[in-house]
Amino acid sequence: MEIVSTELKDILKKVEKGERLSSDDGIRLFNSKDIFSIGYMANIIRERKNGNIAYFVTNAHINYSNICVNRCQFCAFSKEKDDPGAYSMTIEDILKKGRNFLEQDITEFHIVGGLHPDLPFNYYLEMMTSLKKEFPEIHIQAFTAVEISHLSKIAGLSIRDTLLKLKEAGLGSIPGGGAEVFSSRVRENLCKEKIGKDEWLEVMKSAHEVGIKSNATMLYGHIETVKERVEHLVALRELQDKTGGFQSFIPLAFHPKNTRLDNLSSTTGLDDLKTLAVSRIMLDNFPHIKAFWIMIGTKLAQVSLSFGIDDIDGTVMEEKITHSAGASTAEYISRNNLIRMIKEAGREPVERDTLYNKIKN
Amino acid sequence: MLTAILKKIENEKRLGFEDGVNLFKSKDLILLGRIADNIRQKLHPEKIVTFIVDRNINYTNICISRCHFCAFYRELGSPEAYLLSEEELYKKIEETLELGGTQILMQGGLHPDLGINFYEDMLKGIKNRFKIHIHAFSPPEIIHIAGISHLAIKETLKRLKDAGLGSIPGGGAEILVEDLRKKISPVKCTAEEWLQVMKEAHKIGLKSSATMMFGHIESYEDRVNHLLRIRKLQDETGGFIAFIPWTFQSANTKLGGEPVSGFDYLKTLAISRILLDNFRNIQASWVTQGPKVAQIALSFGANDLGSTMIEENVVRAAGACYRMSREEMESLVKDCGFTPVQRDTFYNAIKS
Numbered sequence: 001m002e003i004v005s006t007e008l009k010d011i012l013k014k015v016e017k018g019e020r021l022s023s024d025d026g027i028r029l030f031n032s033k034d035i036f037s038i039g040y041m042a043n044i045i046r047e048r049k050n051g052n053i054a055y056f057v058t059n060a061h062i063n064y065s066n067i068c069v070n071r072c073q074f075c076a077f078s079k080e081k082d083d084p085g086a087y088s089m090t091i092e093d094i095l096k097k098g099r100n101f102l103e104q105d106i107t108e109f110h111i112v113g114g115l116h117p118d119l120p121f122n123y124y125l126e127m128m129t130s131l132k133k134e135f136p137e138i139h140i141q142a143f144t145a146v147e148i149s150h151l152s153k154i155a156g157l158s159i160r161d162t163l164l165k166l167k168e169a170g171l172g173s174i175p176g177g178g179a180e181v182f183s184s185r186v187r188e189n190l191c192k193e194k195i196g197k198d199e200w201l202e203v204m205k206s207a208h209e210v211g212i213k214s215n216a217t218m219l220y221g222h223i224e225t226v227k228e229r230v231e232h233l234v235a236l237r238e239l240q241d242k243t244g245g246f247q248s249f250i251p252l253a254f255h256p257k258n259t260r261l262d263n264l265s266s267t268t269g270l271d272d273l274k275t276l277a278v279s280r281i282m283l284d285n286f287p288h289i290k291a292f293w294i295m296i297g298t299k300l301a302q303v304s305l306s307f308g309i310d311d312i313d314g315t316v317m318e319e320k321i322t323h324s325a326g327a328s329t330a331e332y333i334s335r336n337n338l339i340r341m342i343k344e345a346g347r348e349p350v351e352r353d354t355l356y357n358k359i360k361n
Numbered sequence: 362m363l364t365a366i367l368k369k370i371e372n373e374k375r376l377g378f379e380d381g382v383n384l385f386k387s388k389d390l391i392l393l394g395r396i397a398d399n400i401r402q403k404l405h406p407e408k409i410v411t412f413i414v415d416r417n418i419n420y421t422n423i424c425i426s427r428c429h430f431c432a433f434y435r436e437l438g439s440p441e442a443y444l445l446s447e448e449e450l451y452k453k454i455e456e457t458l459e460l461g462g463t464q465i466l467m468q469g470g471l472h473p474d475l476g477i478n479f480y481e482d483m484l485k486g487i488k489n490r491f492k493i494h495i496h497a498f499s500p501p502e503i504i505h506i507a508g509i510s511h512l513a514i515k516e517t518l519k520r521l522k523d524a525g526l527g528s529i530p531g532g533g534a535e536i537l538v539e540d541l542r543k544k545i546s547p548v549k550c551t552a553e554e555w556l557q558v559m560k561e562a563h564k565i566g567l568k569s570s571a572t573m574m575f576g577h578i579e580s581y582e583d584r585v586n587h588l589l590r591i592r593k594l595q596d597e598t599g600g601f602i603a604f605i606p607w608t609f610q611s612a613n614t615k616l617g618g619e620p621v622s623g624f625d626y627l628k629t630l631a632i633s634r635i636l637l638d639n640f641r642n643i644q645a646s647w648v649t650q651g652p653k654v655a656q657i658a659l660s661f662g663a664n665d666l667g668s669t670m671i672e673e674n675v676v677r678a679a680g681a682c683y684r685m686s687r688e689e690m691e692s693l694v695k696d697c698g699f700t701p702v703q704r705d706t707f708y709n710a711i712k713s
Binding site: 001003033035036039040043265268269270271272273296297298299300302303305306307341344345346 | 367370371388389390391392394395396398399622623624625626627650651652653654655656657660689692693696697698
């Protein structure tokens with residue numbers, strides 16, 4: 001029986017031969033509603049790169065501050081300094097939070113926050129050194145490209161030197177946030193204060209050059225077009241050709257609730273699954289594609305393991321940002337449940353560290 | 362492993378028990394989905410997805426059955442026990458009609474004191490006041506009403522039909538395997554009795570749906586047995602309108618455990634579509650799966666989204682908290698390339 005429909009056979013041929021897809025191919029895939037054809041192709045690449053493995057990580061999120069000088073339309077988390085509910089954590093608060101997570105044997109702190117107008121560069125360096133001092137074994141994945149760019153201004157240093165200082169202080173890798181959709185049209189409309197495509201990519205390039213690995217993301221399901229999604233993916237693919245420093249790509253489903261875009265609807269299951277699968281097919285040089293269950297739910301994340309996905313992130317203790325935007329998913333999932341989910345989907349669960357080394361239990 | 366099965370499907374040969382078990386053992390979700398979708402497209406070449414506007418009315422939560430998977434029932438005398446008054450019932454129906462509803466789905470616990478007169482009065486009372494289809498009383502309720510009123514099943518069904526009953530919901534089937542029922546619902550009717558009620562109902566012209574509640578302690582073999590038993594009865598009577606598989610919801614129940622996954626749900630749905638070659642309609646269960654997986658289910662063999670559920674109490678009691686408006690339902694149907702169509706109980710399109 002033929003899984004892939006006749007209209008997409010030419011793309012299947014390329015996938016089978018390991019040939020790179022064009023932007024037009026990407027647009028055709030996004031415009032198709034044939035989830036089985038797309039899933040089948042994504043799965044070929046997934047199994048070629050990662051076999052039957054599905055990765056997860058035991059991690060905890062720390063959002064050090066919600067005070068942010070940017071006013072992105074799609075964000076329900078940020079506050080002005082004087083708003084009720086605005087907060088920033090002291091270094092001691094952060095350490096205390098870290099201690100709370102220790103019982104769960106976490107291997108990663110995932111730390112992101114708003115662009116705080118006043119906190120000195122030293123605060124960030126001290127955050128790294130103090131965490132490393134108390135928790136030397138735990139990897140710190142922190143500060144999106146947007147934060148790095150902000151910190152470089154506060155520090156009066158080049159991007160490269162900012163990264164080097166943070167790395168020296170204990171920064172292990174960089175999360176992929178703040179990429180949103182690179183299109184300048186979208187950014188002009190939704191997040192005009194935020195750094196643009198070129199600067200985002202420049203931060204990542206510098207990070208990769210100084211030996212800091214990172215992830216990449218795409219926030220989809222708001223005002224972007226299919227063409228803009230594909231352009232975003234192709235830009236990431238080009239940088240990855242040069243540096244090889246991206247580990248995983250994570251499509252992020254937009255959650256409209258409590259944002260200034262709350263007139264938009266949530267993404268559908270079909271769009272979520274398709275976006276994950278098409279990303280797998282287009283990003284032929286990314287080792288991993290991750291489904292973030294916080295955003296699409298555990299059920300769909302599990303299903304996505306058959307549609308190109310080889311990583312379902314992790315235990316994610318205390319996620320705040322998506323939940324500010326009305327996510328109805330839990331704020332935490334246990335390691336045992338992650339393992340069970342993966343096994344039920346016929347995959348082999350592998351607990352990884354941030355850099356995709358297998359954790360020996 | 363699936364080559365022989367694929368051949369049978371291509372030649373439109375009926376699948377047997379072994380085939381069913383082998384399908385369940387497969388982890389190839391995309392292949393299973395594709396097969397189910399092909400079958401669905403053959404049965405329903407028109408690009409539509411149907412739904413019904415109705416309300417679940419649970420006339421009482423008092424129940425002597427005490428099933429281990431249930432979070433809804435209360436014992437007689439419990440402070441949370443209730444039996445709806447006529448006024449409450451009529452008000453719910455009025456609201457349903459105002460929202461464009463065409464059906465009420467009435468089910469309740471197995472009340473220890475109420476005989477058939479109560480149910481006849483309830484049906485007649487509704488029919489005298491409202492133009493609405495009554496889809497009510499799953500087989501365990503029918504058997505209970507018959508027992509308490511010292512009547513044969515056939516007689517009970519006839520009297521209820523004469524009083525206004527339009528069709529029967531497929532609930533209470535759980536898994537139609539005797540040993541297993543003894544463990545999860547020892548007091549509830551046997552598998553044989555469930556099938557018998559449906560057979561009698563179909564014979565006197567009461568159509569029904571069929572369900573399967575999976576994801577608790579049953580094996581793949583149990584699931585296949587369940588599907589084949591209802592397929593066999595459908596061969597005899599042709600009285601099943603639709604099949605609705607749904608997943609056990611574990612919160613607040615004695616049985617407990619982890620809820621079944623999205624993967625297993627879609628797989629089971631697809632296999633149901635593949636095995637039940639004499640069922641025209643398969644319903645997706647958004648109440649247990651949420652809107653995202655329910656939408657994907659439309660590619661895995663389902664051609665119907667069930668009800669907008671103006672009210673639902675039983676699944677909610679066990680922790681499911683999904684809600685969906687008619688508008689949301691229509692927009693997610695359109696998003697995957699289908700036209701949403703409101704239907705009546707018998708899957709006829711409603712002209713708006």
